[in-house]
Amino acid sequence: MSAPSLHLLPMASSYRGDLSPACTQCAEGRKMVLFVTGLCRFRCFYCPVSPNRNQKDVVYANERRVVTDADVLEEARSIGAGGTGITGGDPLGVVDRVEHYVRLLKTEFGPEHNIHLYTHEPHPEKLQRLARAGLDEFRLHIPHYLWGPLASEGGAYRAVLEQAPSWGIRRGVEIPVLPEKEPELRRLLRTLDEIGVDFVNLNELEFSETNEDQLHGRGYRVDPQNGWGVKGSRAVAERVVRESSLSMPVHYCSSRFKDSVQLRQRLLRRAERTAPSFAERTPDGTVILGIVEPDRAVDLPRWALSVARKVGIGSDDYRLDVARRRVELGPEALRRAARRLPWPAFEVEEYPTADALEVERMPLNRAALAKAGVVVGGV
Ligand code: SF4
Secondary structure, rough: OOOEEEEEEOOOOOEEEEOOHHHHHHOOOOEEEEOOOOOOOOOOOOOOOOOOOOOOOOOOOOOEEEHHHHHHHHHHOOOOEEEEEEOOOOOHHHHHHHHHHHHHHHHHHHHOOEEEEEEEOOOOOHHHHHHHHHHEEEEEEEOOHHHHOOOOHHHHHHHHHHHHHHOOOOEEEEEEOOHHHHHHHHHHHHHHHHHHOOOOOOEOOOOOOOOOHHHHOOOOOEEOOOEEEOHHHHHHOOOOHOOOOOOOEEEOOOOOHHHHHHHHHHHHHHHHHHOOOOOOOOOOEEEEEEOOOOOOOOOOHHHHHHHHHHHHHHHHHEEEEEEOOOEEHHHHHHHHHHHHOOOOEEEEEEEOOOOOEEEEEEOHHHHHHHHOOOOOOOO
């Protein structure tokens, strides 16, 4: 059988054969990332899990810290999720929790809510149990030192991949491309093609806050042309996909695709659903707000009313953020009124995510400059 034809995606990603439905949803920003625990016993040297989650037993739905099931469901609704990708840490280390979330999401959003899971652990009983609960797909992360024919020590990975079709679940392999391991990777891909897995995803190896010391220590370098990608990783992945004569689908997902396409699409969807009508939305998926902060302890609701009166806006044109102690309003209205206000006024650009990560903050009046520590003559 000849290899399926090559498709090019933005940001140097590419694939042959059909993309997994989970990958399609991810590219459209319709996949919620459910991080079920930061605990993991594998300790891969390239692990990218961020320091505030790494080896901590915490749950996040996208950027939202999860305390109750309602947090998970609300986050899924806030992006209009068509599916969920379960990750960690080691999700199979908390298999009861994973089963609970699979059942919760399927009950709430129906069987068509596509759920996939990443795992390093070739554990047939746990995966079979999750398949029974409704899991649609798993992606095995095969350790680099076992890449090859999956005989002897790699046998457990082979066994799971061979058995999975009888559990009624899609099975794939997802691994980072270590540039010096191209021969081993090619041998592994031939083995996976013989097994007939549903797909293989190759990820660009990339530097992160967590792994940079380990990667530098092992001689990896940043590719200056390619964001935080490791030099050589993209070239090997592209060669493998372009030259592939394998009949199974193979997909290379670049680190820039994850940021510029997947994340951006998710942000755009979230901004569309959650940003207040007075916010400006950018093509990058961020939102721009005018904000006014009190300069001392105040009765916040009463103070917000006086801000609105001074700016000259109605009750639908602003909102009070009690947690962050600020009034939010349209940036245009605030730009016009800022000089008249005695309180610090800023224009901020931030992510429309639960953690509302701020990208930029621009002072709009003298009080804001003073708060920002800028000494000026005559604003
Ligand atoms: S299995 Fe995943 S979470 Fe665990 S150490 Fe490896 S990369 Fe990190």
